[in-house]
Amino acid sequence: MINIALETERLNLRPLQTDDAPAITRYAGDRRIAAGKPGIPHPLPQDWAQGYIRYHQRAIAAREDFCLALTRKTEPTLIGIINLYPQSESMGQVGFWTGVPFWGQGYMTEALRAVLSFAFEDLALQRVHASHFGTNPASGRVMQKAGMRQEGRLRQHVLKDGAPQDLVWHGMLREDFEGSHA
Amino acid sequence: MPEPLRLETERLVLRSLRHDDAAAIARLAGDWRVAWPIPTIPHPYSLGTARDFIRATRRGAAEGSESVYAVTRKPEPALIGIISLRPQQGFIAETGYWMGVPFWGQGYTTEALRAVIRHAFCDLNLQRVFAWHIGRNPASGRVMQKAGMRYEARLRQHVLHRGEVEDQVYYGLLRDEYLDAGAGC
Numbered sequence: 001m002i003n004i005a006l007e008t009e010r011l012n013l014r015p016l017q018t019d020d021a022p023a024i025t026r027y028a029g030d031r032r033i034a035a036g037k038p039g040i041p042h043p044l045p046q047d048w049a050q051g052y053i054r055y056h057q058r059a060i061a062a063r064e065d066f067c068l069a070l071t072r073k074t075e076p077t078l079i080g081i082i083n084l085y086p087q088s089e090s091m092g093q094v095g096f097w098t099g100v101p102f103w104g105q106g107y108m109t110e111a112l113r114a115v116l117s118f119a120f121e122d123l124a125l126q127r128v129h130a131s132h133f134g135t136n137p138a139s140g141r142v143m144q145k146a147g148m149r150q151e152g153r154l155r156q157h158v159l160k161d162g163a164p165q166d167l168v169w170h171g172m173l174r175e176d177f178e179g180s181h182a
Numbered sequence: 183m184p185e186p187l188r189l190e191t192e193r194l195v196l197r198s199l200r201h202d203d204a205a206a207i208a209r210l211a212g213d214w215r216v217a218w219p220i221p222t223i224p225h226p227y228s229l230g231t232a233r234d235f236i237r238a239t240r241r242g243a244a245e246g247s248e249s250v251y252a253v254t255r256k257p258e259p260a261l262i263g264i265i266s267l268r269p270q271q272g273f274i275a276e277t278g279y280w281m282g283v284p285f286w287g288q289g290y291t292t293e294a295l296r297a298v299i300r301h302a303f304c305d306l307n308l309q310r311v312f313a314w315h316i317g318r319n320p321a322s323g324r325v326m327q328k329a330g331m332r333y334e335a336r337l338r339q340h341v342l343h344r345g346e347v348e349d350q351v352y353y354g355l356l357r358d359e360y361l362d363a364g365a366g367c
Contacts, residue, residue, distance in 0.1 A: 151338060152333075152334050156310050158271070164274075173339055
């Protein structure tokens with residue numbers, strides 16, 4: 001078990017555990033989550049969460065893909081997921097979702113700030129980027145609140161459930177990060 | 183074998199690559215001014231590399247994964263540049279191109295790009311055509327603009343290109359925009 005743990009004011013971020021499966025199944029199974037995520041099918045197949053956890057436990061141990069559970073300090077149950085995938089030695093892609101009952105409380109902004117610090121300070125990345133569907137502007141607001149800058153919109157660039165979606169890109173460079181932490 | 187490619191414009195014929203294009207490709211793409219902004223062009227560029235490239239484009243055509251056109255000026259058969267169209271996900275396509283230095287500044291690339299865009303929308307029924315260029319090569323973006331494509335994004339320091347981290351600038355054109363602009367099919 002790899003020991004990557006990030007702490008914020010209200011949250012603990014930790015690697016996925018086998019017993020996260022019920023919470024992942026419940027929250028990622030919500031159509032409102034699946035609609036915004038390229039990789040989450042709807043309805044969610046029964047074994048999907050177990051496979052997802054197994055993949056990410058192996059990937060984080062290999063330091064290939066850093067998938068962390070968001071938990072509130074008051075209780076250990078997973079309320080969302082944030083994932084940092086270093087595509088190269090210098091660049092990483094981040095993705096995330098928060099369970100619907102926990103929307104609107106700034107949890108993901110808090111988690112994303114912590115993951116960006118991890119990316120620039122611990123992994124020494126030069127750039128972190130993220131994209132979201134045009135139909136999911138709330139995701140872009142989280143990115144902006146965490147200090148990422150919108151870089152553009154690739155219109156009708158990908159299919160989600162057979163429908164073309166805009167892909168809105170945000171990025172943060174090392175210089176942006178250092179400027180915001182000076 | 184797939185059907186030979188052929189698109190025609192006022193001044194140009196775009197056709198499938200032929201084995202005897204290798205010398206022109208090696209000469210024109212061997213110029214650093216052509217090669218440096220294009221990730222897929224090695225430098226230096228030998229005749230053997232050009233032959234390999236031509237064979238690869240024939241495989242791509244056979245698999246339907248990519249169409250690579252030789253750009254030629256009527257009535258001469260000689261290759262002056264290259265433009266490609268690569269369909270993705272069944273509804274969009276990426277295009278890329280280069281033009282030999284002796285043929286710069288005459289609007290040939292814009293003319294070829296318009297022809298490929300028209301083909302993508304009118305013959306292939308695609309929904310979107312996009313292209314990107316290295317941030318330090320804005321001339322390529324001007325060609326995209328002149329062909330009717332719209333600026334969409336600048337991903338900062340997003341690609342490692344010839345040992346340097348470069349911005350990636352995206353342009354795109356949607357089918358509805360193309361039709362609304364009156365170009366027609």
